[in-house]
Amino acid sequence: MQKLALIGLGASGLFALKELAGADVEVHVFDVGPTYEKRYACPIDQGKLTVCPPKACSYCAPGQSAGSWNDFKVILSASPVIGGRLYDLVGEAELQKRLDMVRATILQHAPCEIPVVKPNADDLEWIKKKATMAGMTYHYQELLHCGSDNAPAINTSILDEIKSKGSNIVFHFDKKVVSVARRNEKFAVRSDRYRKPEEEVEDVFDLCIVSVGRGGAAWLTQQEFYKALEINPGQVDIGIRVETSAFFTEEVDRRFYEPKLYYRSRHSNDVVRNFCSNPKGFVTPENHRDYVLVNGHSKMYEKSENNNFAVLVSKTFTRPFKNPQMYSQTIAKIANMLAGGGPLVQRLGDLKAGRRTKSLTNNLIKPTLEAECGDISLAYPHRILESIVEYLDAFDKICPGVAGESTLLYAPECKSYPDSISVNKNMETNVPNLFIIGDSSSWTRGVGQAATSGILAGEGVRQKLKIGMPAASKLVPVG
């Protein structure tokens, strides 16, 4: 039997594995995290804390599988702009077909009814008018919000079903893949215990699916096969996590849950967009071991009085600079440095007035994350901050109050994506039998499309097994 290594069991890896359960291939799954039942529970849910710890939290760290465990919002619409770029790779119909499969799987495994958010004709008329008058563009999306509190049950149930069908699967939890290198036409995979290393073992595989997420972007660039891939530099999103009163946003929250609104900055011509809205949610730290970002999530049952969402500015670079990931991480580290190691928070009124925030004691908006008060303008480029302030002023025309003085801005919220890797329609790279899926391929930016890319790769492997492993078919150039 052929052997396949699946590296990373997040959103994309899980759906690839689902396709491969029971297939005629021996699948070895590696993940730095523990088995799903043993993943950390949120300390707030356990009553151990009342707010997120500012500097690091194991709940939102490597091995916890990011967005399919935190918030777990799933974009269900095949859009050319939202959630990734698979629309360009496989086209609308094929993407929608797989997103429908993702939706069906999640709903089937959900412990309670999860409504699909689908704007109606009146909502669309309403937002089109409001957005146009504010100088913004609305992008349609349907979505599911599972909530961080439902995420463990859903993921565990999907994995249990896979295990019941997959006698061909061997799990290596708590194992970090140290390296993957081509050996003739095969892949030598070296792995070690994640927490107490020094027990490195090597195994050789016929096929390899890499699904290490954004957190594995730097690891990917260090692999032997990386120099053989067809790549273009990726983009970064530098932004702010905004926290405001849920009263200000309640109409858009009720109609859309998260309205995707894009804006072109008058100051820089950069595209600015909102991302990851969490009505009545909580701001969280996102732990990357050597730096801490901010993120947000919300739950199905426990609610705050606030809404938080990211406002992001996308940047790509041309020659001679080729390392956008380092750019965003450097900004993040400067913000952390000013805050004594964690995130910074500043009132919008103070940022506009050019002064540091010293205290939030009497602020109208009560923070849901204990971040250090400070001055974000000391860490962020003026061009980025100016565009974000413009965005909030425009959004205020749709949701009056959002750009008020008391609105809180948390930094750093930076997303650095890996380089853009050329793949075929089944996510196979120009290195035959090497598939790169999910956010580590840079074709996806959210749970829905990451899971879709896993399904595409699983289907590709099954096809190969059926017809006897031909070389990779035509690649789709990076766009």
Ligand SMILES: Cc1cc2nc3c(=O)[nH]c(=O)nc-3n(C[C@H](O)[C@H](O)[C@H](O)COP(=O)(O)OP(=O)(O)OC[C@H]3O[C@@H](n4cnc5c(N)ncnc54)[C@H](O)[C@@H]3O)c2cc1C
């Ligand atoms: C806090 C947070 C909240 C988010 N919320 C949402 C949301 O609500 N909705 C949404 O659409 N998107 C959300 N996102 C984005 C979303 O998580 C990603 O787009 C999605 O998870 C990508 O899936 P993936 O499989 O590519 O990577 P991941 O889900 O990140 O999975 C990667 C897996 O690889 C493992 N891994 C990495 N390196 C190695 C290695 N060397 N060896 C072994 N295992 C390894 C990791 O432990 C992890 O399990 C969120 C992200 C974060 C950080």
